[in-house]
Amino acid sequence: xxxxxxEPCIDIxxxxxxxxxxxxxIHQADRILVIDPEECIDCGACEPECPVEAIFPEDALPDxxxxxxxxxxxxxxxxxxxxxxxxxxxxxxxxxNEPID
Ligand code: SF4
Numbered sequence: 001x002x003x004x005x006x007e008p009c010i011d012i013x014x015x016x017x018x019x020x021x022x023x024x025x026i027h028q029a030d031r032i033l034v035i036d037p038e039e040c041i042d043c044g045a046c047e048p049e050c051p052v053e054a055i056f057p058e059d060a061l062p063d064x065x066x067x068x069x070x071x072x073x074x075x076x077x078x079x080x081x082x083x084x085x086x087x088x089x090x091x092x093x094x095x096x097n098e099p100i101d
Contacts, residue, residue, distance in 0.1 A: 002072070
Protein backbone atom coordinates (compact mmCIF):
# COMPACT_ATOMS: atom_id res chain seq x y z
CA UNK A 1 0.00 0.00 0.00
CA UNK A 2 0.95 3.63 -0.29
CA UNK A 3 -0.49 7.05 0.35
CA UNK A 4 -2.14 9.08 -2.41
CA UNK A 5 -2.33 12.85 -2.90
CA UNK A 6 -5.66 13.89 -4.41
CA GLU A 7 -7.56 16.79 -5.95
CA PRO A 8 -7.39 19.32 -3.04
CA CYS A 9 -3.62 19.63 -3.61
CA ILE A 10 -3.99 20.91 -7.18
CA ASP A 11 -2.59 24.46 -7.42
CA ILE A 12 -2.10 24.56 -3.61
CA UNK A 13 1.08 22.50 -3.03
CA UNK A 14 1.40 23.59 0.60
CA UNK A 15 4.56 21.48 1.11
CA UNK A 16 3.94 20.79 4.83
CA UNK A 17 3.88 17.10 3.95
CA UNK A 18 7.29 17.30 2.29
CA UNK A 19 8.81 18.62 5.51
CA UNK A 20 7.68 15.62 7.56
CA UNK A 21 8.22 12.75 5.15
CA UNK A 22 11.10 10.68 6.57
CA UNK A 23 12.07 9.19 3.20
CA UNK A 24 11.64 12.25 0.95
CA UNK A 25 9.22 10.48 -1.36
CA ILE A 26 6.84 13.42 -1.97
CA HIS A 27 7.71 15.16 -5.22
CA GLN A 28 6.58 18.38 -6.91
CA ALA A 29 4.88 18.32 -10.26
CA ASP A 30 3.65 21.51 -11.96
CA ARG A 31 0.22 21.67 -10.29
CA ILE A 32 0.28 18.97 -7.62
CA LEU A 33 2.51 16.99 -5.30
CA VAL A 34 2.72 13.24 -5.76
CA ILE A 35 3.96 10.37 -3.61
CA ASP A 36 6.33 7.82 -5.11
CA PRO A 37 4.61 4.55 -4.23
CA GLU A 38 7.89 2.65 -4.47
CA GLU A 39 9.53 4.76 -1.79
CA CYS A 40 6.60 5.46 0.56
CA ILE A 41 6.90 3.46 3.78
CA ASP A 42 3.26 4.05 4.80
CA CYS A 43 4.21 5.85 8.00
CA GLY A 44 1.23 8.21 7.80
CA ALA A 45 3.18 11.26 8.97
CA CYS A 46 2.10 13.37 6.00
CA GLU A 47 -1.65 12.85 6.26
CA PRO A 48 -2.42 15.08 9.29
CA GLU A 49 -0.03 17.80 8.09
CA CYS A 50 -1.97 18.62 4.93
CA PRO A 51 -4.04 21.80 5.47
CA VAL A 52 -6.47 20.88 2.69
CA GLU A 53 -6.84 17.17 3.57
CA ALA A 54 -5.55 15.96 0.24
CA ILE A 55 -3.65 12.89 1.50
CA PHE A 56 -5.20 9.46 2.02
CA PRO A 57 -4.07 5.88 2.47
CA GLU A 58 -4.71 4.29 -0.93
CA ASP A 59 -7.38 1.98 0.50
CA ALA A 60 -9.25 4.93 2.05
CA LEU A 61 -9.19 7.26 -0.96
CA PRO A 62 -12.69 8.55 -1.74
CA ASP A 63 -14.01 6.92 -4.93
CA UNK A 64 -14.48 10.30 -6.61
CA UNK A 65 -10.70 10.75 -6.56
CA UNK A 66 -9.72 7.33 -7.95
CA UNK A 67 -7.97 9.05 -10.86
CA UNK A 68 -5.27 10.15 -8.43
CA UNK A 69 -4.04 6.60 -7.98
CA UNK A 70 -2.89 6.69 -11.60
CA UNK A 71 -1.55 10.23 -11.21
CA UNK A 72 0.60 9.38 -8.18
CA UNK A 73 1.76 6.05 -9.64
CA UNK A 74 2.73 7.88 -12.83
CA UNK A 75 5.73 9.27 -10.95
CA UNK A 76 7.83 6.37 -12.22
CA UNK A 77 6.94 7.32 -15.81
CA UNK A 78 8.26 10.85 -15.33
CA UNK A 79 6.86 14.22 -14.33
CA UNK A 80 5.70 14.93 -17.88
CA UNK A 81 3.21 12.09 -17.54
CA UNK A 82 2.13 13.28 -14.09
CA UNK A 83 1.65 16.79 -15.46
CA UNK A 84 -0.36 15.60 -18.47
CA UNK A 85 -2.66 13.43 -16.35
CA UNK A 86 -3.16 16.21 -13.79
CA UNK A 87 -3.94 18.77 -16.47
CA UNK A 88 -6.41 16.41 -18.11
CA UNK A 89 -8.15 15.77 -14.78
CA UNK A 90 -8.24 19.47 -13.85
CA UNK A 91 -9.71 20.40 -17.22
CA UNK A 92 -12.32 17.65 -17.16
CA UNK A 93 -13.38 18.49 -13.60
CA UNK A 94 -12.97 22.26 -13.82
CA UNK A 95 -10.75 22.28 -10.73
CA UNK A 96 -10.49 25.74 -9.18
CA ASN A 97 -9.02 25.31 -5.71
CA GLU A 98 -8.84 28.56 -3.78
CA PRO A 99 -5.40 29.55 -2.48
CA ILE A 100 -4.94 29.16 1.28
CA ASP A 101 -3.43 31.80 3.55
FE1 SF4 B 1 6.21 9.97 3.28
FE2 SF4 B 1 5.13 8.56 5.30
FE3 SF4 B 1 3.56 10.12 3.77
FE4 SF4 B 1 4.60 7.88 2.73
S1 SF4 B 1 3.09 8.01 4.40
S2 SF4 B 1 4.53 9.90 1.75
S3 SF4 B 1 6.59 7.82 3.77
S4 SF4 B 1 5.22 10.81 5.15
